[in-house]
Amino acid sequence: MPSSVIIDLPAPVAVVCHDAGAANQIVSWLRADDDLNRIRPYMAGPAQKIWREAFAGQALMSSMPEALSGAASLLSGTGWASDLEHEARCAAHRSGMRSAAMVDHWVNYEGRFVRGRSKRLPDEIWVVDDYAFSIAARTFSGCEVRLKEDAYARQMVAGVRPLAEVRGNRLLYLLEPMRNDWGRQEPGEFQALDYLLARLPELELPKDTVITLRPHPSDPPGKYERYTQGLHAHRVELDQGSLADTLSGARWVAGCESFALTLALRAGRTVFCSLPPWAPACRLPHADLIKIADLNSR
Numbered sequence: 001m002p003s004s005v006i007i008d009l010p011a012p013v014a015v016v017c018h019d020a021g022a023a024n025q026i027v028s029w030l031r032a033d034d035d036l037n038r039i040r041p042y043m044a045g046p047a048q049k050i051w052r053e054a055f056a057g058q059a060l061m062s063s064m065p066e067a068l069s070g071a072a073s074l075l076s077g078t079g080w081a082s083d084l085e086h087e088a089r090c091a092a093h094r095s096g097m098r099s100a101a102m103v104d105h106w107v108n109y110e111g112r113f114v115r116g117r118s119k120r121l122p123d124e125i126w127v128v129d130d131y132a133f134s135i136a137a138r139t140f141s142g143c144e145v146r147l148k149e150d151a152y153a154r155q156m157v158a159g160v161r162p163l164a165e166v167r168g169n170r171l172l173y174l175l176e177p178m179r180n181d182w183g184r185q186e187p188g189e190f191q192a193l194d195y196l197l198a199r200l201p202e203l204e205l206p207k208d209t210v211i212t213l214r215p216h217p218s219d220p221p222g223k224y225e226r227y228t229q230g231l232h233a234h235r236v237e238l239d240q241g242s243l244a245d246t247l248s249g250a251r252w253v254a255g256c257e258s259f260a261l262t263l264a265l266r267a268g269r270t271v272f273c274s275l276p277p278w279a280p281a282c283r284l285p286h287a288d289l290i291k292i293a294d295l296n297s298r
Helices: 022-031 048-055 064-067 084-094 130-139 149-158 188-203 243-248 260-264
Strands: 013-017 038-045 073-076 098-102 124-127 146-147 169-176 210-214 233-240 252-255 272-275
Touching: 013 022, 013 064, 013 084, 022 048, 022 098, 022 149, 038 048, 038 064, 064 084, 073 084, 073 233, 084 098, 124 130, 130 146, 130 260, 149 243, 169 260, 188 252, 210 243, 243 260, 260 272
Parallel strands: 013 038, 013 073, 073 098, 098 124, 124 146, 169 210, 169 252, 210 233, 252 272
Antiparallel strands: none
């Protein structure tokens, strides 16, 4: 691997992230960088925790404007939980600074660059697989789309135990906020989890299967504790470990549209999509994903 994945952006490079998805990828690239002095990083929210775990003792800029001050280019994430990355792209545009944005998923591409009436595309959009490249090229015909190494997936899957070495029967459920109630006055993430639990008998998992719930980084503490009260046929637990460790102990993985579902596919797990039939269709393009709503009722 080259000494730096972002060496082709003019240095110094301001790196601005908030949400976990892009931050995980960008930090994985920077792990291979032999000269972090060229980087002016500002991380907030989940991205700040990811940075500190990767680069203990490596200082961050105190603010997004400080990161941009004196920088020659910008690399940003494209998350939903904050306006930080969008504001960084707007500021870079105003100053004439070249800007690249990392898209870490396969959904909502155009909306990632819009806040209210403000739309600001970067000069370059970076993706890490052929699915995403095809979607981005169709969506942003006037923007340069570049395919980069998926360093995060490579590093994560390398840390996951092979399926043949898994002991016991465990289904890992990857939670994520749906930001939609699908007209049913209940958050979609609860509907999807309840749908999985209702259809578990049709998946024909062993009776001793344990279900491990892994909350999303943005979930508040206690959000899913009611599911661990012994009200289901299978034992339900909350996850406390790293994603790699939790995947290592799972034979099956389920969720809605989480990026981590694709890591589970790469790690050789059987992966289910739990979106119920009244929800919009799953937008993950991966052919090996089993959609429970498409299974024939028995």
